[in-house]
Amino acid sequence: MHELGLLAEIVDKIEEVAKENKVTEIETLVLDVGEYSGVVPVYLEECFPAVIEGTLLEKTKLQLNIIKGKAFCHDCKKTFMIAGNEQNCPYCNSQNCEVIEGGEFVIKEIVAR
Amino acid sequence: MDKFRVIEIKESVFADNNAEAAELRLSLKKKGTLLINLMSSPGSGKTTLLKRTIADLKDELSIAVLEADIDSDVDARAVAEAGAKAIQLHTGGMCHLTAGMTRQGIEEVGLDGIDLAVLENVGNLVCPAEFDTGAAKNVMILSVPEGDDKPLKYPLMFSVCDVLLINKTDVLPYFDFDVDACVERAKKLNPSIEIFTLSGRTGEGFSAWTNWLKESVKEWKTAERVGDNAFVRYGRK
Ligand SMILES: Nc1nc2c(ncn2[C@@H]2O[C@H](COP(=O)(O)OP(=O)(O)OP(=O)(O)O)[C@@H](O)[C@H]2O)c(=O)[nH]1
Ligand SMILES: [Mg+2]
Ligand SMILES: [Zn+2]
Numbered sequence: 001m002h003e004l005g006l007l008a009e010i011v012d013k014i015e016e017v018a019k020e021n022k023v024t025e026i027e028t029l030v031l032d033v034g035e036y037s038g039v040v041p042v043y044l045e046e047c048f049p050a051v052i053e054g055t056l057l058e059k060t061k062l063q064l065n066i067i068k069g070k071a072f073c074h075d076c077k078k079t080f081m082i083a084g085n086e087q088n089c090p091y092c093n094s095q096n097c098e099v100i101e102g103g104e105f106v107i108k109e110i111v112a113r
Numbered sequence: 114m115d116k117f118r119v120i121e122i123k124e125s126v127f128a129d130n131n132a133e134a135a136e137l138r139l140s141l142k143k144k145g146t147l148l149i150n151l152m153s154s155p156g157s158g159k160t161t162l163l164k165r166t167i168a169d170l171k172d173e174l175s176i177a178v179l180e181a182d183i184d185s186d187v188d189a190r191a192v193a194e195a196g197a198k199a200i201q202l203h204t205g206g207m208c209h210l211t212a213g214m215t216r217q218g219i220e221e222v223g224l225d226g227i228d229l230a231v232l233e234n235v236g237n238l239v240c241p242a243e244f245d246t247g248a249a250k251n252v253m254i255l256s257v258p259e260g261d262d263k264p265l266k267y268p269l270m271f272s273v274c275d276v277l278l279i280n281k282t283d284v285l286p287y288f289d290f291d292v293d294a295c296v297e298r299a300k301k302l303n304p305s306i307e308i309f310t311l312s313g314r315t316g317e318g319f320s321a322w323t324n325w326l327k328e329s330v331k332e333w334k335t336a337e338r339v340g341d342n343a344f345v346r347y348g349r350k
């Protein structure tokens with residue numbers, strides 16, 4: 001829902017980074033989007049053209065790496081891939097689990113010159 | 114011409130906001146102002162609840178209300194009439210408040226001498242749960258007509274709140290809202306959440322809530338450190 005606002009913040013951040021690195025052309029922007037981050041990849045793609053208009057990223061391509069959900073069970077100490085909304089441990093059925101991957105929304109890198 | 118190269122950034126999109134929120138929290142701690150981030154769906158009874166809260170506490174605490182601009186200024190006026198300082202924040206049509214917007218609004222008017230400031234966030238249960246505003250405590254309202262299954266549908270919101278207010282209890286006889294089931298679902302997501310059931314219309318259950326506010330203000334002013342809250346614990350990193 002707030003993908004537009006998030007992208008606007010990302011573009012600001014990238015323009016800063018570009019300045020620091022004396023970059024004038026950004027070919028690709030790479031974001032890591034966790035499956036459980038609450039951020040919807042399709043919305044990011046839809047909002048992107050509107051957000052980059054008139055910025056240094058005007059010609060930049062957006063690349064999204066989708067990160068699968070992974071959790072750790074504090075009871076049996078096993079790690080497992082989260083399937084759907086089922087967050088109980090598949091080995092011991094414990095609910096005492098923690099999402100260790102897939103919750104992130106990270107600016108990974110830019111390809112630029 | 115130079116070749117393209119990869120510039121690694123590896124920074125969470127939420128990192129900047131989190132840092133700004135922590136900074137704002139610290140500055141409000143120094144001022145002795147307890148900022149409460151109030152979140153809910155539209156129509157959950159925020160304005161009614163705030164008016165009564167202000168009326169109950171205005172002789173003991175000086176109170177300010179910060180409103181996100183999506184609401185009409187009817188709400189701001191109602192709040193001012195009840196005896197609190199009303200401040201309009203500018204979200205630029207965004208679906209949530211960030212720490213930056215909150216700080217900006219606070220800087221414009223200042224909160225000198227204010228004991229309790231309530232931030233009326235934008236009305237939805239999704240986006241505001243993603244952004245730490247810099248509030249000391251996070252409170253959500255769930256009103257009875259919305260249904261007791263909301264913790265299942267909006268888990269992050271219930272996880273990042275220190276307090277859940279189950280509001281409009283006066284209409285419980287007319288809805289199939291199961292308070293116990295709702296409490297159990299919320300506690301499963303966030304074992305330390307405090308839950309008050311109350312009605313902004315009748316005032317039922319209000320003293321427990323206003324006592325919590327008074328205690329929290331006292332604690333905030335006397336505590337040595339800022340401490341953490343549910344948002345810092347369970348929110349986006
Ligand atoms: N029965 C009942 N109705 C309530 C209660 N609190 C508010 N209402 C009614 O619910 C409707 C919305 O109340 P508001 O206080 O304006 O709610 P709000 O969350 O500020 O609404 P928005 O600012 O429009 O999002 C109004 O018709 C109120 O009269 C309550 O405790 N019980
Ligand atoms: Mg209102
Ligand atoms: Zn297990």
